[in-house]
Amino acid sequence: MTDDDMTDDGSVRIVVDGTRCIGAGQCEMLAPDHFRVDDDSALAEFVGQDSLPITEAETLIDRCPSGALSIAPSD
Amino acid sequence: MTDSEKAVAAAPNVTDSDLYVSGIPHGRLAEIRRTPGLAWHPYGDDGFWAVCRHSDVKTVSKNSDTFSSAIGHTNLWDLEADALEARRSLIDTDAPDHTRLRRLIAASFTPKNIKRWEQTVRDITVELLDEFAATGSGDWVDMVAAPLPIKVILNMLGVPLEDADYLVELSNYLVEGTGEQQSIPPDAFGNTTELRLLPFNSPASHALFEYGAKLAEQRRRDPRDDLVTALVQAEDAGDRLGPSEFRNLFHLLVFAGNETTRTALSHGAMALANFSDQWNRVLTNPDLVPSATEEILRWATPVMHMRRTARTATELAGTAIEAGQKVVMWYSSANFDETVFADPHQFDAGRSDNRHFAFGGGGPHFCLGAFLARLEVTVLLEEMIKRRMVLRQDGEPVRAPSNFVHGVLSVQMSTVEVSPQ
Ligand code: HEM
Ligand code: SF4
Numbered sequence: 001m002t003d004d005d006m007t008d009d010g011s012v013r014i015v016v017d018g019t020r021c022i023g024a025g026q027c028e029m030l031a032p033d034h035f036r037v038d039d040d041s042a043l044a045e046f047v048g049q050d051s052l053p054i055t056e057a058e059t060l061i062d063r064c065p066s067g068a069l070s071i072a073p074s075d
Numbered sequence: 076m077t078d079s080e081k082a083v084a085a086a087p088n089v090t091d092s093d094l095y096v097s098g099i100p101h102g103r104l105a106e107i108r109r110t111p112g113l114a115w116h117p118y119g120d121d122g123f124w125a126v127c128r129h130s131d132v133k134t135v136s137k138n139s140d141t142f143s144s145a146i147g148h149t150n151l152w153d154l155e156a157d158a159l160e161a162r163r164s165l166i167d168t169d170a171p172d173h174t175r176l177r178r179l180i181a182a183s184f185t186p187k188n189i190k191r192w193e194q195t196v197r198d199i200t201v202e203l204l205d206e207f208a209a210t211g212s213g214d215w216v217d218m219v220a221a222p223l224p225i226k227v228i229l230n231m232l233g234v235p236l237e238d239a240d241y242l243v244e245l246s247n248y249l250v251e252g253t254g255e256q257q258s259i260p261p262d263a264f265g266n267t268t269e270l271r272l273l274p275f276n277s278p279a280s281h282a283l284f285e286y287g288a289k290l291a292e293q294r295r296r297d298p299r300d301d302l303v304t305a306l307v308q309a310e311d312a313g314d315r316l317g318p319s320e321f322r323n324l325f326h327l328l329v330f331a332g333n334e335t336t337r338t339a340l341s342h343g344a345m346a347l348a349n350f351s352d353q354w355n356r357v358l359t360n361p362d363l364v365p366s367a368t369e370e371i372l373r374w375a376t377p378v379m380h381m382r383r384t385a386r387t388a389t390e391l392a393g394t395a396i397e398a399g400q401k402v403v404m405w406y407s408s409a410n411f412d413e414t415v416f417a418d419p420h421q422f423d424a425g426r427s428d429n430r431h432f433a434f435g436g437g438g439p440h441f442c443l444g445a446f447l448a449r450l451e452v453t454v455l456l457e458e459m460i461k462r463r464m465v466l467r468q469d470g471e472p473v474r475a476p477s478n479f480v481h482g483v484l485s486v487q488m489s490t491v492e493v494s495p496q
Contacts, residue, residue: 022174022181022441023177023178024441025445025446026441028185037185037186038182041182063437064437065435065438065439
């Protein structure tokens with residue numbers, strides 16, 4: 001990631017790669033305010049309105065078993 | 076330096092089943108962890124790379140393109156090609172087949188969908204605990220740890236109550252199939268399939284397949300709110316489970332969640348009895364239930380290893396791995412890695428940041444039933460707290476002679492009176 005991905009306060013948003021997510025729900029367990037695993041598709045979505053501190057985001061990315069999470073490029 | 080010149084550390088034996096009668100060989104695993112690079116462990120006419128450090132287990136586990144689950148087998152020994160094909164299930168499949176299969180069933184196991192079964196889990200737990208408390212002492216495995224998960228999964232699958240005993244019996248025969256001796260003849264339950272083509276080489280697998288197929292047929296005609304219905308209806312972009320996929324999956328669900336959860340509930344109870352200060356902490360502060368649940372899973376490490384096979388030549392921890400070599404991840408080592416867990420041989424009900432690998436080291440095969448298993452441990456703790464139940468362990472447990480499942484065959488426990496708060 002580059003500095004551009006971060007907001008001014010160093011927080012980031014996360015994207016879920018739907019082709020990799022296995023619906024394991026680790027993200028929802030660790031950050032229920034930011035993730036929801038859809039009950040039909042078993043795909044995770046980033047639902048948080050707010051961005052996350054970078055350290056927290058990195059932990060989540062690390063804990064996702066399928067490698068489906070990454071930092072969203074900022075626009 | 077050529078490969079043959081490279082000094083490779085030979086691992087001390089950690090596969091001898093007899094070792095496990097006195098517990099996980101922690102000393103030997105720690106020795107492998109401390110040795111730089113990977114250690115080669117002889118096994119049969121060949122051997123495997125023993126991956127024991129937490130960080131290396133994670134690398135192998137998450138790198139499923141290089142470390143395949145579909146080649147050979149995910150257990151230590153190889154299966155013949157036709158046997159592997161016949162027995163292949165989710166667990167020994169690679170992407171893209173794995174992703175497709177897993178996505179067909181993952182929805183039933185999301186945190187929210189598992190939560191729907193909480194009352195069922197609680198009812199079953201309450202009944203077993205009350206019975207145990209009324210008796211006052213007995214074999215915890217037989218009375219609580221074994222029946223709890225099997226009743227839960229049969230309930231979820233939608234197996235009618237009157238068939239539950241039959242399925243429990245089949246499941247027990249499967250457990251036998253993981254050992255060396257089987258008490259039933261090859262043609263038991265009308266089996267005509269060569270045993271080596273059946274999971275656990277057990278004729279009980281044939282019976283379980285037949286039963287699953289029959290139940291699936293019923294649910295196709297008459298859908299209910301259960302897992303078998305969800306599986307037969309599972310559809311993703313017109314894709315469905317094939318008959319062989321269904322029966323292997325049904326089999327996997329009956330088996331995968333039983334031996335493992337039973338083991339967690341057995342080691343969990345022993346830990347709560349033997350580390351009474353830790354159980355007291357939970358009793359006085361029920362907010363510790365989630366961390367105690369994770370610590371029980373780490374402490375129990377019900378599945379002690381999983382194997383992968385190198386698809387291509389690669390390198391790990393500075394050691395060269397050749398294509399086709401077996402690579403075995405030892406969760407029983409990673410979960411006690413002192414570089415990750417402070418004081419790993421202390422049962423700490425409040426352990427924070429518990430990055431245990433009881434459900435695997437991450438990657439696409441991460442345990443499908445993780446939230447169900449967590450729910451079962453959590454509900455047991457909650458109901459024990461409600462009863463202010465304190466356990467005492469009476470004597471040594473009888474451990475399973477297995478290098479794969481950290482099984483407890485029996486352990487005597489008693490309930491100790493607690494003074495009301
Ligand atoms: C404490 C209880 C449990 C433990 C310790 C446990 C452990 C594991 C482990 C270590 C794996 C392999 C992970 C890997 O290869 O990376 C696994 C996979 C699996 N588990 Fe569990 N498990 C438990 C309970 C359950 C339950 C309750 C179910 C279902 C009802 C279940 C279903 C499965 C399935 C289907 C797989 C294969 C997943 C795949 O290959 O995609 N497990 N489990
Ligand atoms: S943790 Fe990863 S695999 Fe699991 S639901 Fe979240 S994004 Fe999907």
